[in-house]
Amino acid sequence: MTFATKTRTLLTALALTALGTQMALADKISILTEAPAPAAEAPAEAVIVNIAKMKYEPAEVTIKPGQTVTWINTEAMPHNVAFKAGVVDDAKMDGAMMKKEQSYSITFNEAGSYDYHCTPHPFMKAKVIVE
Amino acid sequence: MVESGQKPRLLRASFVGAGLTCSLLAFSAAWAQTPAPAEGQPPAAEAPAAADATPAATDAPAAADAGAAAATAAEGQTHGQRAAAEAAAALAAGEDDEPVILEAPAPNTRRVYINDSAHFGSLTQQFVIDTDAGRVIAITDSGFLPNPVLSDDGSVYAQVSTTYSRISRGEREDYVEVFDPVTFNPVADITLPVEAHRFLVGTYPWMAAVTPGNSTLLYYQFSPAPAVGVVDLEGKAFSRMLEVPDCYHIFPTAPDNFFMHCRDGSLARVQFDAASDAEPQITHSAVFHPEDEYLVNHPAYSQKTGRLAWPTYEGKIYQFDLSSGEPQALNTIDGLTAEERADNWRPGGWQLVAYHRPSNQIYMLVDQRAEWTHKTPSRHVVVINAETGERIARHELGHDIDSVAVSQDDDPLLYGLSTGARTLYIYDAESGEELRSVNQLGHGPTVISLSDMN
Ligand SMILES: [Cu+2]
Numbered sequence: 187m188t189f190a191t192k193t194r195t196l197l198t199a200l201a202l203t204a205l206g207t208q209m210a211l212a213d214k215i216s217i218l219t220e221a222p223a224p225a226a227e228a229p230a231e232a233v234i235v236n237i238a239k240m241k242y243e244p245a246e247v248t249i250k251p252g253q254t255v256t257w258i259n260t261e262a263m264p265h266n267v268a269f270k271a272g273v274v275d276d277a278k279m280d281g282a283m284m285k286k287e288q289s290y291s292i293t294f295n296e297a298g299s300y301d302y303h304c305t306p307h308p309f310m311k312a313k314v315i316v317e
Numbered sequence: 318m319v320e321s322g323q324k325p326r327l328l329r330a331s332f333v334g335a336g337l338t339c340s341l342l343a344f345s346a347a348w349a350q351t352p353a354p355a356e357g358q359p360p361a362a363e364a365p366a367a368a369d370a371t372p373a374a375t376d377a378p379a380a381a382d383a384g385a386a387a388a389t390a391a392e393g394q395t396h397g398q399r400a401a402a403e404a405a406a407a408l409a410a411g412e413d414d415e416p417v418i419l420e421a422p423a424p425n426t427r428r429v430y431i432n433d434s435a436h437f438g439s440l441t442q443q444f445v446i447d448t449d450a451g452r453v454i455a456i457t458d459s460g461f462l463p464n465p466v467l468s469d470d471g472s473v474y475a476q477v478s479t480t481y482s483r484i485s486r487g488e489r490e491d492y493v494e495v496f497d498p499v500t501f502n503p504v505a506d507i508t509l510p511v512e513a514h515r516f517l518v519g520t521y522p523w524m525a526a527v528t529p530g531n532s533t534l535l536y537y538q539f540s541p542a543p544a545v546g547v548v549d550l551e552g553k554a555f556s557r558m559l560e561v562p563d564c565y566h567i568f569p570t571a572p573d574n575f576f577m578h579c580r581d582g583s584l585a586r587v588q589f590d591a592a593s594d595a596e597p598q599i600t601h602s603a604v605f606h607p608e609d610e611y612l613v614n615h616p617a618y619s620q621k622t623g624r625l626a627w628p629t630y631e632g633k634i635y636q637f638d639l640s641s642g643e644p645q646a647l648n649t650i651d652g653l654t655a656e657e658r659a660d661n662w663r664p665g666g667w668q669l670v671a672y673h674r675p676s677n678q679i680y681m682l683v684d685q686r687a688e689w690t691h692k693t694p695s696r697h698v699v700v701i702n703a704e705t706g707e708r709i710a711r712h713e714l715g716h717d718i719d720s721v722a723v724s725q726d727d728d729p730l731l732y733g734l735s736t737g738a739r740t741l742y743i744y745d746a747e748s749g750e751e752l753r754s755v756n757q758l759g760h761g762p763t764v765i766s767l768s769d770m771n
Pocket residue numbers: 240264265266304305306307310
């Protein structure tokens with residue numbers, strides 16, 4: 187992925203976020219890029235949650251408002267990060283599927299407890315606590 | 318919710334009447350049925366002549382019951398030939414044609430419902446069949462991957478179904494529709510809220526069930542988290558979702574109690590209060606099967622006795638008695654012999670196991686197949702004593718059979734459904750002899766449902 191393409195993707199994501207439907211989402215969380223990024227490009231300061239053997243590890247992380255969590259899928263089975271309706275927005279939010287060695291980053295702007303799961307594997311559950 | 322009558326449905330003629338109308342005759346003839354026995358069957362051209370030999374038909378009123386018509390039919394006549402003869406006799410006698418909407422006979426142990434999920438088609442059908450006569454007696458329409466639900470007393474015939482505002486796209490609506498099992502008019506149409514949408518999956522019979530006493534219908538939700546929807550059938554209203562652990566299938570044992578099978582290999586008992594929002598009480602059994610033993614998606618469950626028979630891919634059958642409300646493990650049996658397993662015999666198909674409650678026997682579809690071909694049809698059924706595991710019979714079915722079921726009377730019929738041939742084959746369960754069949758059952762019928770009314 188060239189830098190120009192990545193920038194455009196980021197801008198697209200921001201533009202989408204700015205649209206009315208995702209306003210509430212934009213308040214509670216910010217999504218770094220809509221599409222998964224290479225694991226190597228995870229933000230240096232992010233709290234890392236690895237995904238392996240159908241589990242999020244660690245299953246619970248505690249961060250401060252404004253901090254970013256980056257999920258890295260370490261296996262071939264695709265996984266994502268999804269929130270039920272009412273957690274980060276009135277609507278549900280299904281993050282993009284990460285393939286092996288891809289990452290997905292979310293900045294949490296507000297204090298609270300954020301339960302999430304994997305869309306095709308609802309038994310994969312974990313939590314981000316922001317305080 | 319829509320009151321009965323607000324959403325009229327097309328009711329197919331049910332053939333129960335003596336078939337005096339020409340339109341009915343034409344429709345009836347369209348359903349080719351295999352006569353039994355095949356020999357001695359007169360050519361179709363001879364059918365009018367046969368009418369002369371059945372004057373009783375001319376006396377039959379329009380709503381005469383099928384039994385009377387059957388009694389006067391010549392041996393070996395097809396239903397279409399019989400209807401032709403009766404219509405010819407009625408015409409000869411100068412009887413007027415009085416078209417009416419027919420009713421089906423009362424449900425009995427020999428009625429089955431065939432679910433055609435039509436290979437994931439957006440619109441589907443259920444065929445209601447009198448298996449004594451080998452005749453379609455009604456058809457109901459449904460949406461995407463409906464789950465048919467029957468009560469054991471035959472009084473509740475419902476579907477948990479899904480439609481979209483533009484056939485397969487647009488606004489999704491999930492609902493429970495309950496039908497009168499004689500008129501097939503809808504008697505309840507209960508909308509499920511968006512957050513209570515059901516699991517869209519190839520039809521697993523035990524993804525929805527009615528509780529004993531018929532007060533409540535339960536259905537499964539997979540996403541975003543495992544949950545069971547509670548529908549009040551008496552009040553004709555959606556009640557609520559119950560949060561459950563990572564478990565699948567619903568086996569009710571009481572109006573407020575059901576069991577599920579969990580990812581960790583245990584059974585979960587779920588006790589709930591239908592009248593309140595209280596959290597359900599959930600307890601787990603011990604883990605009863607190892608992680609590398611795969612239990613099929615279509616276990617057999619007798620709600621009347623709480624007996625659960627659950628085969629693995631290799632033909633081992635786990636059994637439970639759930640009737641007390643505590644999961645009581647029964648003897649685990651081998652549906653196949655060591656020699657058969659060594660010779661690549663494995664269970665396979667869709668609804669591949671059936672349980673006959675009166676005799677405590679298990680019927681399982683088997684064939685010689687490679688591992689990982691467990692969804693291809695089978696050409697044999699093994700009959701097993703559920704108590705001892707002893708082999709009673711192995712019937713060669715003569716067709717590629719995907720789903721099996723057995724009527725719950727003391728002299729049962731064995732049903733073998735072929736998805737590829739779209740045909741229900743009806744056998745004598747004891748001998749395995751094929752008695753008759755019903756064809757043209759939609760696009761890809763997969764599930765046989767019936768009531769344990771014995
Ligand atoms: Cu996953």
